[in-house]
Amino acid sequence: MTIEHATKKQTDKKNAILTSALALFVRQGFHATSTASIAKAAGVATGTLFHHFPTKDCIINHLFLTIKQEFADTIISNSQVTGNIESDANALWQNAIDWAISEPLKQKFFLQFSLSAEINAATRQQAMNGILGFIVALIEEGQQQNIIAHYPVDLLLENCHGQYLAAICFFTDHPELGKDTSHRHASFQLFWKAIKA
Known part of the structure; x- marks a missing residue:
């Protein structure tokens, strides 16, 4: 061999x-x-x-990072950076919804375990600031341009995550609306209004 x-x-x-x-x-x-x-x-x-x-804890934490990396790679590869903060945020948001719809089992995993005690603090930190570092960069650039509110970045990042999970929970419960343009647009607007300056 x-x-x-x-x-x-x-x-x-x-x-x-x-x-x-x-x-x-x-x-x-x-x-x-x-x-x-x-x-x-x-x-x-x-x-x-x-x-x-x-340990079983090692499995779930590894799984969380692996799926989060796949998620990040997919939404980045399907986004074209324009330099317009709102437009770039919307592209990432829509790609994230597309990923969730195309990967229902992995998305259910995120819905169940993203905020659970089984995912340790180090894993959560690595996912949010390492794997999703491009979102941190977008937030910081938006703050420099006074487009995104000047709240602590780590708090904004957690807020973005919570808003995304809420939207995906809605689209998971109502899969027929996952392709509906008005609902998709509304989900982004709710998110954007929460973070814009």
Whole structure:
């Protein structure tokens, strides 16, 4: 077996563990999901699971960061930066809604666990300021131009996150409105009015 083949096999097992954990956490909740059930669903030995993730907490925190990175990569790649703060914020917002609609299981995971105690402070900090650093940069640029309110950036970032979760919860409950332009526009306007100067 080549090194590349062995590495791919390990990556495949790790991905299978994460995919299974995602489905089980969303369906059953964190506490009702055992590591043994994750390993079984992933088709790996329990020892293999512990080789990749020493604890169930490690699994959920890794999963949170992995999905948050995918989310960030997708909304950035589908946005064209114009330099107009409101227009750029709207593009990111609409792309974020598109991602949520196209990834319902991952979005349900965010709705369930974004504000839960299972996601530790270090993971939350890495997600908000590292992975979503481009949003921090947009907020800071907006504040420099006196377009976005001069509140503490970390507080604004949490507010943006909460507004997004509220909008996505609405569109998750009313999927037929996820493609409705007036509702999509209204969701952004509610968000924008909360942060603009």
